[in-house]
Amino acid sequence: MFERWLQALSRPSTWLLLPAVLLVCILLVVSIYCAPIALKLAGKAHAASPTNTTNTAPPLPPESFPDALQQGMERLTTKAAEALKPLTYTMAVANPNVPQGHTALVTITASKAPTSPVVLAYAGKAFPVYAVDPEHPHALYGLVPIAVDKALGGSTLTLQDKASRKALASVTLTITSGHYSKQNIGVSKAMKGLTAEPGEYEAIGGFRKTTVPHRHWALPTTLATLTGIIIKPVPDCMSSPFGNLRYHNGKFTGNFHKGVDQRSPNSRPIKAITGGVVKIARQYRFHGGTIGIDHGQGVHSIYIHQSKIVVKLGDTVTAGQVIGHVGTTGFSTGPHLHWGLFVHGEPVNPVQWIALPGCG
Numbered sequence: 001m002f003e004r005w006l007q008a009l010s011r012p013s014t015w016l017l018l019p020a021v022l023l024v025c026i027l028l029v030v031s032i033y034c035a036p037i038a039l040k041l042a043g044k045a046h047a048a049s050p051t052n053t054t055n056t057a058p059p060l061p062p063e064s065f066p067d068a069l070q071q072g073m074e075r076l077t078t079k080a081a082e083a084l085k086p087l088t089y090t091m092a093v094a095n096p097n098v099p100q101g102h103t104a105l106v107t108i109t110a111s112k113a114p115t116s117p118v119v120l121a122y123a124g125k126a127f128p129v130y131a132v133d134p135e136h137p138h139a140l141y142g143l144v145p146i147a148v149d150k151a152l153g154g155s156t157l158t159l160q161d162k163a164s165r166k167a168l169a170s171v172t173l174t175i176t177s178g179h180y181s182k183q184n185i186g187v188s189k190a191m192k193g194l195t196a197e198p199g200e201y202e203a204i205g206g207f208r209k210t211t212v213p214h215r216h217w218a219l220p221t222t223l224a225t226l227t228g229i230i231i232k233p234v235p236d237c238m239s240s241p242f243g244n245l246r247y248h249n250g251k252f253t254g255n256f257h258k259g260v261d262q263r264s265p266n267s268r269p270i271k272a273i274t275g276g277v278v279k280i281a282r283q284y285r286f287h288g289g290t291i292g293i294d295h296g297q298g299v300h301s302i303y304i305h306q307s308k309i310v311v312k313l314g315d316t317v318t319a320g321q322v323i324g325h326v327g328t329t330g331f332s333t334g335p336h337l338h339w340g341l342f343v344h345g346e347p348v349n350p351v352q353w354i355a356l357p358g359c360g
């Protein structure tokens with residue numbers, strides 16, 4: 001055996017093969033040791049590559065797939081159930097015993113977002129309702145003005161679909177006496193001859209018939225009362241209340257007092273009762289210096305007999321902004337501010353909205 005090895009070594013061909021065998025062995029050893037390191041480096045480079053935009057999110061563990069599917073199904077089921085649920089309304093009145101000349105404050109809650117507009121029907125008229133907060137269309141509110149001469153006792157207020165007029169909910173309002181009395185005013189010969197200029201009454205009566213959906217005034221936070229949401233235009237006492245039947249020299253005029261009078265000195269600044277847009281700003285022969293403001297969502301105010309007007313038609317005013325000055329222009333017996341409040345065009349008693357102590 002040993003001799004055969006010696007013979008092989010003595011052959012020149014064996015010595016020629018030896019370097020090749022050694023080279024193969026070295027390559028084999030190097031590849032065995034270096035391959036895992038090379039693979040590791042290659043893996044890191046792959047993960048850090050900015051061009052690698054696919055599969056960047058960590059893979060979900062297999063057990064998460066059924067959870068996500070279940071959550072999706074639950075969401076779909078909730079939406080389907082909401083869509084199938086009937087749309088119902090509940091209605092409440094903050095002041096169901098309403099005096100004549102006051103305003104009923106109505107709140108409406110829908111079981112889900114309303115799909116078509118609704119209105120409040122009362123005494124043959126339809127009044128709009130608005131979202132309390134546009135972000136939450138389920139909660140609505142409406143103002144219903146009660147006429148000064150509305151019959152006393154119970155009457156029905158109905159929530160209706162605006163298009164079909166189908167009744168959706170209803171409540172009973174009990175109308176109580178506004179305790180309005182007669183008031184006689186002594187009118188001089190000169191005053192008697194004072195008449196309105198052409199178009200004057202139309203302008204005074206017309207500006208309050210336009211309703212814009214933007215509200216410039218703040219709703220009371222609890223929607224329980226309208227008191228305190230406007231300010232007094234002048235600080236003075238009330239010399240003549242709202243609603244009195246007006247007599248001139250003992251003769252009934254056929255009219256009632258559509259606002260209040262505050263006994264105010266000449267030139268006293270007059271403030272806007274709340275924010276709004278000026279719709280009338282001019283001197284009239286009968287009403288004198290007149291400003292009419294649209295406060296939005298059916299609320300308007302008017303200020304007459306002013307000596308000076310400091311706002312222009314179309315101006316946007318804020319609550320408390322000076323709009324003019326007290327005077328005795330037009331049909332007036334002395335310096336005072338007559339101002340009026342309107343809800344959906346109907347004159348309403350401002351005393352419900354702001355306390356006005358009488359002059360006594």
Ligand SMILES: [Zn+2]
Nearest residue numbers: 259260261338
């Ligand atoms: Zn007056």
